[in-house]
Structures are given as structure tokens and as C-alpha cells.
Amino acid sequence: MIQPLRKWQSDCLKQAKVHFSNHSDFFVQATPASGKTRLAAEIARWLLDEGYIDFVICFAPTREVVAGIQRTFAAVLNQRFGDTLASVGAAYTYQSMEYQSPDFWTLFTAYRTLTIFDEIHHCAGHDPLLSNTWGQQIIQRIQNAATYTLALSGTPWRSDKLPIALARYTDPEGQLICDYRYDLQTAIQDGVCRSPRITLIDNPQIQLVEENENTASVRAFSSFKQLLGESPISYEDLLRHDDILNAVLDVGIDRLSEVRKTVPNAGGLVVATDIEHAHQIAELLKAKSESYRVVTSQTPRAHQLIDQYRHNSTRWIVAVSMISEGTDIQRLCVCTYLSRIRTELHYRQVLGRILRKIGAADNEAWLYVIAEPLLRKYSQRIADDLPEDQATLQTKKLNERLEKARLDHANGYSESDTAANDSYSPIEDTDASEPTSVELPLLTLSFSQYYRQYLLTLI
Known part of the structure; x- marks a missing residue:
């Protein structure tokens, strides 16, 4: 059943109708998880119903997003949509642009088309010298051929600072001009x-x-920021360290268990660095008796597995570049970010995967991340997107399990003696404890028995 349009979607649709009476290109910035695909389908339906276009052609960054577009458009248009006979339109990945036949490109000149670009920020292009491959295809084959274009983005900027294809900018400030904007603050308030x-x-x-041939030097650090800035340890070293992974996963598991008391099928996403890393994380989840699914570029039938996870009650899905922007799994509400990618674009897109609401009472999403300086800065910027009185900074000890491990260590018990009685409820105390040595290649790191976590609460 098709749900009624949200207010912002109705407002944007009205604005698009006015805009397309005098212009051919419409640019929408709407926060991730707000419903851009549904909006695009409604604009397409209006143009088809009014007889302004013959076909709708969509491009998106991944096959998973393409599949979501096809489902939404087929439902909204109540017509076939995809690579089938007598379809009113179809969706393709940006990668496929390079392999389309000449006959495909004649569609834009022989027929009246609405061409939709989902997450258009992937396409850099104002001229051939400042364009990537996808942006060049848009400039050369679509920009002046399509009857109408609709560009969509939740994060309309690029890490390389290049201009986005089909976008307009102020001169000389270089600020992006959006025909309609819907930000995170408004989406939460709505x-x-x-x-x-x-x-x-x-x-x-x-x-x-740090061990040399005959000696070993010991250095102390008070934060991951200091460690990363003043030692040979890299951020990726931290991501592959079992103790750190366990710490991050534990708080995620605690939160997911709490959420599932009211939302029984709530799910959690672990964003891994690479395939080896994903399976390392999977082994840790297995040891904690957590149900999970791993999906990577080498996973057979990965897209079918993602779709199965969308509808079942498995607790975790561990992914490498498979569940990113545009992937709609509404039951995801907890995420542990363990990717080596540290760009604001990627970070915000991952956050968007857990912002989709299921019902009126489903109001919170939880993201857990190592306090690396860039990620800390991006987190603060997200807080800055909301009123100051809605962001608070709190400090608390990780959990009672680690405090219990410290006491058992002091009393001479081994971890295996106490594992069956581990407790996971949060506590407020933040006293220090004796560190335990953990080996890394060529280096030995010693960490305290428990971590400190900073909770950036956005209400």
C-alpha cells in the first residue's frame, strides 16, 4: 500500500511543478532517509500524467539502490519499471553508462525523457577538464538532450572539492544553489x-x-587522538585490534538488545574496512552468540541476502561497501562504524542508513565509533546541524563487564572463570585500572581494562 506523501514531499512536488514550467533542471538536497526516491517517483508520475514526457530513466550509484528505485517507481506509477518489455522507464547504475550502446543514448533525443540522478554528488562535471567519467557522460550525452532532469543528493558535496554535475553555484562564493532543501533538523522535528x-x-x-633488539621503551597516552598523533600506531591498527573491536561491538550489542525490547526485529549494521576485517568482526559476534550476516563484494547472492535481512529478524549485518547510501532497511537503528574511510561524505551517508523510521514511537538511532579526530569533528558538525540545546556531551564508563574483569584480575581469577557471569548494564564510575598487554605486529599496546565513551546526544 502506498503511504500518503510527507509534507516536505508535497511541498517539493508543488515547487517542482512551478519550476519545470520555466526550467528543465531541478536540484533537490534532502537529508538521508527522508524519502527522496518516493519524491522522485511522484514527480515522474505527474510529468507522465500531464503528457510532458514519454519515459523515465534513472541512474544511481549501486545495484541495491537501483533495485530500490525500481520497486518504488513500479508501485507509485502502477506500471512496469525496469529492463522489461513495455516499461515506462528503467534504472541503471552510474557504472553502466560506459557500456551502453549507441541506441540507448538516442532515447534522450528521440523521446521526451525525465532523467533522474540519485546521489548526484558522485558525478563531478562542469566541463571535461573538471569532470569524472560519470560527469562527462552527463555533460556530453544527457545535459542538453534530456527534456527534464532531476538531481537528488543527501550530501551534496565532494571530498575532492570538484563541482557536481548539473549543479549551480553562487559567484564568487561558490555556494551550492538548491531548488529545494530539506535538512536533518527539520526532518527530525517533522x-x-x-x-x-x-x-x-x-x-x-x-x-x-615499542621493542628494539635488546630494549623496550614504554610511552603513555591519554587518548586515541594523542596515540594516533604521536606514535607509529595508525587508525587502521585500532580497527583491527580485538580488544577495541570487542569494546565497540559490546556497546552496540547492549543498545540493540535494549531497543529490541520494544522493537523485536530491530537490526544493527557493522561497517567494516575490508573483507578480511568483516570476517574478523563476524568471528567476534559469533563468540558473543550474536546472529549475523556478512555481505561483501565477494559474497554470492549478496543483494538477495541483503533483501532477506531486510525482512527477517537477524540481529546484525556486517558489510563492506554493500549497505551505503540509498539502501533502505528500515529496521536498522544501531550502527558500529569500523570503516577506515574517514570522509564526511561517507560518514554522513552511513549515519543515514539508521535514520529511517518504522513508526511514530521509533525516535532514536545509535552510532558507535572510535574517537578518531576527524570522526570526532564530523560528529560535532552533525550536532551543529541541530539547535545547541538539543546536543549534550556526557561521559560514562563502558560497562560493568569490564569493571568485573578488573576486579577478577585483581583477585586472581581468569577471564574464562568469569565469562559466564558477565554483566552488560551501564554504570557511572570512571576510575582507572591496571592495563593489560596486547600485542600488535612489531608493537605491544597496553590498554586499560575498560574504556571511556563520550555520548553525543542529539535530541
Whole structure:
């Protein structure tokens, strides 16, 4: 059943109708998870019903997003939509542009088309010298041939600072001009998106033992920021460290268990760095008796597995570049960000995967991340997107499990003696404890028995 349009979608549709009476290109910035695909389908339906276009052609960054577009458009248009006979339109990946036949490109000149570009920020292009491959295709084959274009983006900027294809900018400031804008603050206030709570996990006691041939030097660090800035340890070293992974996963598991008391099929996403890393994380989840699914570029039938996860009750899905922008799995509400990618674009797009609401009472999303300086800065910028009185910074100890491990260590018990009685409820105390040595290649790191976490609460 097709749900009624949200207010912002209705307002944007009205504005598009006015805009297309005098212009051929319409640019929409709407926060991730707000419903851009549904909006695009409604604009397409209006243009088809009015007889302004013959076909709708969509481009998107991934096959998963293409599949979502096909489902939504077929439902809204109540017509076939895809690569089938007698379709009113079709959706393709940006990658496919390079392999289309000459006959495909004649569609834009032989027929009246609405061409939709989902997450248009992937396409850099104002001229051939400042364009990527996809942007060049748009400039050369579509920009002046399509009857209408609709560009959509939740994060309309590029890490390389190049201009976005089909976008307009102010002169000389270079600010993006949007024909319609719908930001995160408004989406939360409207009840369209969940309110994000971002937890940055740090460690106030770190010892690094660097071994030479006959000696070993010990250095102390009070945070991951100091460790990364003043030692040979890299951020990726932290991401592959079992103790750190366990710490981040544990708070995510605690939160997901709490959410599932009221939303039984709520799910969690782990964003991994690469395939090896994904399977390392999977082994840790298995040891914690957590149900999970791993999807990577090498996973057979990955897209079918993602669709199965969308509808079942498996707790976690561990993914490498498979569940990113535009992927709609509404039951995802907890995410542990363990990717080595540290761009604001990617970070915000991952956050968007857990902002989609299921019902009126589904108001919160939880993101857990190591307190790396860039990620801390991006988290603060997300807080800045909301009124200051809606963001608070709190400090608390990770959980009772780690405090219990410290006491057991002091009393001479081993971890295996106490594992069956581990507790996971949060506590407020933040006292320090003796560190335990953990080996990394060529280096030995010593971490305290428990971590400090900073909770950036966005209400």
C-alpha cells in the first residue's frame, strides 16, 4: 500500500511543478532517509500524467539502490519499471553508462525523457577538464538532450572539492544553489527521521611498548587522538585490534538488545574496512552468540541476502561497501562504524542508513565509533546541524563487564572463570585500572581494562 506523501514531499512536488514550467533542471538536497526516491517517483508520475514526457530513466550509484528505485517507481506509477518489455522507464547504475550502446543514448533525443540522478554528488562535471567519467557522460550525452532532469543528493558535496554535475553555484562564493532543501533538523522535528545519538569511544589509559633488539621503551597516552598523533600506531591498527573491536561491538550489542525490547526485529549494521576485517568482526559476534550476516563484494547472492535481512529478524549485518547510501532497511537503528574511510561524505551517508523510521514511537538511532579526530569533528558538525540545546556531551564508563574483569584480575581469577557471569548494564564510575598487554605486529599496546565513551546526544 502506498503511504500518503510527507509534507516536505508535497511541498517539493508543488515547487517542482512551478519550476519545470520555466526550467528543465531541478536540484533537490534532502537529508538521508527522508524519502527522496518516493519524491522522485511522484514527480515522474505527474510529468507522465500531464503528457510532458514519454519515459523515465534513472541512474544511481549501486545495484541495491537501483533495485530500490525500481520497486518504488513500479508501485507509485502502477506500471512496469525496469529492463522489461513495455516499461515506462528503467534504472541503471552510474557504472553502466560506459557500456551502453549507441541506441540507448538516442532515447534522450528521440523521446521526451525525465532523467533522474540519485546521489548526484558522485558525478563531478562542469566541463571535461573538471569532470569524472560519470560527469562527462552527463555533460556530453544527457545535459542538453534530456527534456527534464532531476538531481537528488543527501550530501551534496565532494571530498575532492570538484563541482557536481548539473549543479549551480553562487559567484564568487561558490555556494551550492538548491531548488529545494530539506535538512536533518527539520526532518527530525517533522518526525520523518530518527534523532541520532553518536557515541565516540576513547581510552584514557594507553601504554605503547615499542621493542628494539635488546630494549623496550614504554610511552603513555591519554587518548586515541594523542596515540594516533604521536606514535607509529595508525587508525587502521585500532580497527583491527580485538580488544577495541570487542569494546565497540559490546556497546552496540547492549543498545540493540535494549531497543529490541520494544522493537523485536530491530537490526544493527557493522561497517567494516575490508573483507578480511568483516570476517574478523563476524568471528567476534559469533563468540558473543550474536546472529549475523556478512555481505561483501565477494559474497554470492549478496543483494538477495541483503533483501532477506531486510525482512527477517537477524540481529546484525556486517558489510563492506554493500549497505551505503540509498539502501533502505528500515529496521536498522544501531550502527558500529569500523570503516577506515574517514570522509564526511561517507560518514554522513552511513549515519543515514539508521535514520529511517518504522513508526511514530521509533525516535532514536545509535552510532558507535572510535574517537578518531576527524570522526570526532564530523560528529560535532552533525550536532551543529541541530539547535545547541538539543546536543549534550556526557561521559560514562563502558560497562560493568569490564569493571568485573578488573576486579577478577585483581583477585586472581581468569577471564574464562568469569565469562559466564558477565554483566552488560551501564554504570557511572570512571576510575582507572591496571592495563593489560596486547600485542600488535612489531608493537605491544597496553590498554586499560575498560574504556571511556563520550555520548553525543542529539535530541
